[in-house]
Amino acid sequence: MILSELIDLDILRVIWWVLLGVLLIGFALTDGFDMGVGALLPFVGKSDVERRVVINTIGPVWEGNQVWFILGGGAIFAAWPPLYAVSFSGFYLAMFTVLAALILRPVGFKYRSKRDSAAWRNGWDWALFVGGAVPALLFGVAVGNVLLGVPFHLSDDLMSFYDGNFFTKFVGLLRPFALLSGVVSLSMLLMHGAAWLTLKTEGPVQIRARTIGTYAGIVAAVTYALAGVWLAFGVEGFHMVGEVPANGPSNPLYNEVARGGSWLAAYSLRPWIVIAPIMGFVGIAMAVMGLRAGREVSTLLWSKLAITGIISSVGLTMFPFILPSIVDPNSSLSVWDSSSSQQTLFVMLVMAVIFVPIILAYTAWVYKVLWGKVTEEEITGSGHSY
Amino acid sequence: MHIDVVELSRLQFAMTAMYHFLFVPLTLGLSILVAIMETVYVMTNRPIWRQMTKFWGSLFGINFVLGVATGITMEFQFGMNWSYYSHYVGDIFGAPLAIEGLMAFFLEATFVGLFFFGWDRMSKVAHMVVTWLVALGSNLSALWILIANGWMQNPVGAQFNPDTMRMEMTSFFDVLFNEVAQAKFVHTVSAGYVTASVFVMGVAAWYILKGRHIELARRSITVASAFGLAASLSVVVLGDESGYSASHTQKMKLASLEAMWDTEEAPAKFTLIGIPDREARETHYAVEIPWVMGLIGTRSLTQEIPGINDLVLQAQDKIRSGLIAYDALMTIRTERANTPPEVRAAFEEHSADLGFAFLLKRYVDDPRSATDAQIAMAADDTVPGVGPLFWAFRIMVGLGFSFIAVMIYFAVTANLRGMRFPRWALRLAVIIIPFPWIAAELGWFVAEFGRQPWTVDGVLPTVLSASRLSVADLLITLAGFVTLYTILFIIEMGLMIKYIRKGPIEDVEETEIWMARHEDRLKNNGGLAEPAE
Numbered sequence: 001m002i003l004s005e006l007i008d009l010d011i012l013r014v015i016w017w018v019l020l021g022v023l024l025i026g027f028a029l030t031d032g033f034d035m036g037v038g039a040l041l042p043f044v045g046k047s048d049v050e051r052r053v054v055i056n057t058i059g060p061v062w063e064g065n066q067v068w069f070i071l072g073g074g075a076i077f078a079a080w081p082p083l084y085a086v087s088f089s090g091f092y093l094a095m096f097t098v099l100a101a102l103i104l105r106p107v108g109f110k111y112r113s114k115r116d117s118a119a120w121r122n123g124w125d126w127a128l129f130v131g132g133a134v135p136a137l138l139f140g141v142a143v144g145n146v147l148l149g150v151p152f153h154l155s156d157d158l159m160s161f162y163d164g165n166f167f168t169k170f171v172g173l174l175r176p177f178a179l180l181s182g183v184v185s186l187s188m189l190l191m192h193g194a195a196w197l198t199l200k201t202e203g204p205v206q207i208r209a210r211t212i213g214t215y216a217g218i219v220a221a222v223t224y225a226l227a228g229v230w231l232a233f234g235v236e237g238f239h240m241v242g243e244v245p246a247n248g249p250s251n252p253l254y255n256e257v258a259r260g261g262s263w264l265a266a267y268s269l270r271p272w273i274v275i276a277p278i279m280g281f282v283g284i285a286m287a288v289m290g291l292r293a294g295r296e297v298s299t300l301l302w303s304k305l306a307i308t309g310i311i312s313s314v315g316l317t318m319f320p321f322i323l324p325s326i327v328d329p330n331s332s333l334s335v336w337d338s339s340s341s342q343q344t345l346f347v348m349l350v351m352a353v354i355f356v357p358i359i360l361a362y363t364a365w366v367y368k369v370l371w372g373k374v375t376e377e378e379i380t381g382s383g384h385s386y
Numbered sequence: 387m388h389i390d391v392v393e394l395s396r397l398q399f400a401m402t403a404m405y406h407f408l409f410v411p412l413t414l415g416l417s418i419l420v421a422i423m424e425t426v427y428v429m430t431n432r433p434i435w436r437q438m439t440k441f442w443g444s445l446f447g448i449n450f451v452l453g454v455a456t457g458i459t460m461e462f463q464f465g466m467n468w469s470y471y472s473h474y475v476g477d478i479f480g481a482p483l484a485i486e487g488l489m490a491f492f493l494e495a496t497f498v499g500l501f502f503f504g505w506d507r508m509s510k511v512a513h514m515v516v517t518w519l520v521a522l523g524s525n526l527s528a529l530w531i532l533i534a535n536g537w538m539q540n541p542v543g544a545q546f547n548p549d550t551m552r553m554e555m556t557s558f559f560d561v562l563f564n565e566v567a568q569a570k571f572v573h574t575v576s577a578g579y580v581t582a583s584v585f586v587m588g589v590a591a592w593y594i595l596k597g598r599h600i601e602l603a604r605r606s607i608t609v610a611s612a613f614g615l616a617a618s619l620s621v622v623v624l625g626d627e628s629g630y631s632a633s634h635t636q637k638m639k640l641a642s643l644e645a646m647w648d649t650e651e652a653p654a655k656f657t658l659i660g661i662p663d664r665e666a667r668e669t670h671y672a673v674e675i676p677w678v679m680g681l682i683g684t685r686s687l688t689q690e691i692p693g694i695n696d697l698v699l700q701a702q703d704k705i706r707s708g709l710i711a712y713d714a715l716m717t718i719r720t721e722r723a724n725t726p727p728e729v730r731a732a733f734e735e736h737s738a739d740l741g742f743a744f745l746l747k748r749y750v751d752d753p754r755s756a757t758d759a760q761i762a763m764a765a766d767d768t769v770p771g772v773g774p775l776f777w778a779f780r781i782m783v784g785l786g787f788s789f790i791a792v793m794i795y796f797a798v799t800a801n802l803r804g805m806r807f808p809r810w811a812l813r814l815a816v817i818i819i820p821f822p823w824i825a826a827e828l829g830w831f832v833a834e835f836g837r838q839p840w841t842v843d844g845v846l847p848t849v850l851s852a853s854r855l856s857v858a859d860l861l862i863t864l865a866g867f868v869t870l871y872t873i874l875f876i877i878e879m880g881l882m883i884k885y886i887r888k889g890p891i892e893d894v895e896e897t898e899i900w901m902a903r904h905e906d907r908l909k910n911n912g913g914l915a916e917p918a919e
Contacts, residue, residue: 074480081473099462158552160854250550
C-alpha cells in the first residue's frame with residue numbers, strides 16, 4: 001500500500017510513542033480510580049452496605065475502564081513488538097501476579113453480592129483489595145525497573161534472553177528505587193480513588209475517603225520528589241552513541257548505546273519537559289486541598305492532571321529509550337529501533353484516529369447517564385446493583 | 387532449546403485458551419438472543435419479554451465476567467510465553483489484536499455496565515440499543531481475533547525482512563480478507579449461537595419439566611430454536627468452507643484429519659471411521675465412501691488431494707530450499723548494506739521457505755550443518771498427530787449434524803404444534819446442554835493441534851516461538867492458573883446453578899393486568915390490538 005508512505009517512519013514512530021503514553025495515561029486515569037477504590041474498599045467501608053456503595057460507584061464502569069489496559073497490551077504488541085516480547089517475558093512472574101490480581105477483580109465485583117454470607121463477602125472484599133493494590137504497586141515497580149535498566153540481551157536472531165533464575169528474576173525487581181516508584185504509583189492511585197469516591201459518595205464513606213486520600217496525596221508528592229532526587233544522584237542514565245537514523249530498520253542491535261550521565265540530562269536538552277513534573281506537583285497539591293475542602297468535580301480533575309504529569313515525566317525523561325538493558329546496553333530498545341513497520345504503524349494510526357474519538361464519545365455518554373451519587377437507598381432499593 | 391519449556395508453554399496456552407473458550411461461545415450467542423428478546427419487548431410491550439430479557443441477561447452476566455477475566459490472560463500471554471513469536475510476527479499479528487480492543491472490546495465492555503445498571507436510567511429504546519451494542523461488540527471482537535488466528539493458519543499479506551529478522555505486513559487488505567479468517571469467523575460465531583441456543587433450550591426445558599415458568603420457558607425455546615436452526619446450518623456450511631479452503635492453504639492439516647496417507651486418484655474416497663496408524667502409515671478397519679473426500683476438498687471430480695507421504699517429501703524439498711535462504715540471510719546479517727546482489731537475489735527467491743529451515747533448529751543450532759537424516763526427521767515432523775485429529779474432527783462434525791436435527795425438531799414443534807413439547811424431547815434438550823461446548827473445544831483442537839509443528843503455518847515453528855523461560859517459571863504459573871481457574875470455575879458453576887434454580891422474577895400480577903388490557907383492546911378495536919402503549 002502506497003498510502004502508508006504519506007507519513008514518514010520517524011514521524012509515525014513519534015506519534016506511536018505519544019499514543020503509547022496516551023493509552024497508559026488513559027488506563028491510569030480510568031482504571032486507576034478502580035484500582036484505588038479497590039485498595040481503599042476495606043478501609044472506607046465499614047458495614048456491608050457501605051462497602052456495597054463503594055463497589056457500586058465503579059460497578060458499571062470498571063469493565064470499560066479495564067479495556068484501556070487490554071488495549072495498551074494490544075497496542076504495544078502492534079506498534080512496539082520488541083517491547084511487548086522483551087518486557088512481558090522478562091517480567092514473567094510479576095506479570096503473572098498482576099494478571100492473577102486483575103482476574104480476581106472482575107470476579108469480585110460481579111460475584112461478591114450474589115450470596116448473603118458475611119464470610120463470602122468479606123473474602124471477596126479482600127480479593128478486591130488485592131486486585132486494586134497489587135497491580136497499582138507493581139506497575140510502579142515495573143516503571144522503576146525500566147528507569148534502572150532491565151537485565152536482558154538480544155541474540156543475533158533478536159531472540160530475547162533475561163538473566164537470572166525464576167527467583168532472582170522476581171525478587172530482583174524489588175530494588176529500592178523500584179519499590180519507591182511502586183509507592184509513588186500506589187499512593188497516586190489511592191489519591192485518585194479517594195477523589196472518585198468524594199465525587200460519587202456521601203456521608204461517612206466520603207469523609208473516610210477524603211482523609212485517606214489526603215495522606216495518600218502527601219505521600220505521593222514526597223515519594224515522587226524523592227524519586228526525582230534519587231534519579232539525579234543515584235541512577236545512571238543511558239544515551240545513544242553516534243548518529244542514530246530515526247528512519248532506520250527496527251533492529252536494536254544496529255545502534256550503539258552507552259551508560260553514563262544522568263537521565264535528568266534530558267531537562268537541559270529539552271527544558272520545556274519540566275512542565276510534566278510541575279503538572280504532577282501542582283495537581284497533587286490542588287487535589288489534596290480539594291479533598292480537605294470537600295470539593296468534588298475539581299478534585300478529580302486535579303488528580304487526573306497529577307497522574308498525567310507524573311506518567312508523562314517518566315516517558316519524556318527517558319526519550320528516546322523505552323526499555324534500556326543494564327547487561328547489554330546495545331540491546332536497549334528505543335523509539336528509533338523497536339517499532340513496527342511503516343505499513344503497520346500507518347494502518348494502526350488510521351484505526352486509532354477513527355476509533356479513539358468514538359470511544360471517548362460513548363464513554364463520556366455512559367458516565368453522563370450514570371452521573372450522580374451512589375446512595376444506600378438506591379442500592380438497597382433496586383435489583384440492578386452489585 | 388529446552389523441549390520441556392516448549393511443551394509446558396504449549397500446555398499452558400492450550401489450557402488457558404480452551405478455558406477462555408468455555409465462556410466465549412455463550413457470550414457470543416446469548417448477547418444476541420437477549421437483544422432479540424428485548425427487541426420483542428420493546429415492540430410488543432409485553433412484560434413477559436422484559437422478564438425473559440432480564441433473566442437470560444443475568445445468566446449472561448455471570449458468564450460474561452469470566453470471559454472477560456480469562457481474556458486478560460490471552461492478551462498478555464503471547465508476550466509472556468511466546469516472546470520470539472511476538473517479535474517475529476507482531477508486526478502483523480499484533481494489529482488485529484489492537485484493533486479488536488479499539489473497535490470491539492471497548493464497545494462491549496463500556497455498554498455491558500449500562501445493560502445491567504441502566505434499566506432505570508434511560509428509555510426502553512435506548513436500553514435496547516445498548517443491548518444490541520453489547521452483542522455487536524462481542525461479535526466484532528470474535529471477528530478480529532479470528533483474523534489474527536486465520537493469519538496463523540494462512541499467513542498472507544506479509545514478507546520476511548532480513549534487517550529486522552521478522553515478518554512484516556505488506557498488505558493489510560490481504561490480512562483482513564484472508565479467506566481462512568473469513569470462513570473461520572462465521573463458523574466460530576455460528577458455533578457460539580448454537581451453544582447459546584442449546585443452553586437456553588436446555589434450561590427452559592428443565593423449567594417446563596419442573597412445571598415452572600412455563601410461558602416464559604416456551605417462548606424462550608421458540609426463540610432459541612429458530613435462532614439455533616439457522617446457526618447450526620451455518621456452522622456446518624462454513625465448516626465445509628473451512629475444509630475447502632484448507633485443501634489449498636493447509637494441505638497437511640486436511641490430509642491429517644482425514645488420515646489420507648497416500649495421494650489418490652481423483653476424486654478421493656472419504657474415510658468415515660477407522661484407526662489411523664502413524665507408524666505403519668495406514669488406517670486400519672477403515673470404512674470408506676468413494677468420491678466424497680474429493681468432492682468436499684476440491685469441489686471437483688478431477689482435482690487430486692495430496693496425501694501425507696507426498697507432502698512429507700515436498701517438505702524435504704522446502705527445507706532444502708529454506709536452507710539456501712538461511713545461508714543468504716546469514717551473509718546479509720553480517721554484510722548488511724554491502725551484501726552482494728546475487729546473495730540478496732538468492733534470498734528473495736527462497737525466503738518463502740525460510741521457516742522450513744528453522745524446523746532443523748530442533749536438531750542442530752546451525753541448520754546449515756544438518757545431515758540428510760536430520761532433514762528427513764524435520765520433514766517428518768510436519769505431520770501433526772493424525773489419530774487425535776481424525777477422531778476429534780469426526781466427533782465435532784457428528785455433533786454439528788445432530789444439532790441441526792434437534793433444532794429442526796424444536797423449531798417445527800414450536801411453530802406448528804403451539805409450543806407443546808413432549809417430555810422426552812425436553813429431557814433430551816437438558817441432556818445435550820454440554821455438547822456444543824465439546825464440539826467447540828474440539829474445533830479449536832483441530833485448528834491448533836492440526837497446525838503443528840508450526841505456530842504460523844510454514845513460517846515459524848512452535849519450538850522456536852516460545853520464550854526462554856525456565857521449567858520452574860512454567861511450573862509456578864501453570865500451578866497458579868490451574869488453582870485460580872479451578873476455583874473460579876467452581877464458583878461460576880455454583881452461581882449459575884443457583885440463579886437457574888432461583889429462576890426468573892416473574893411478576894404474575896403485572897402480566898395478568900397486561901393480558902386483561904390486551905383482551906379488552908382486542909374486543910374494543912374490532913380485533914386489532916395496539917401493540918405499543
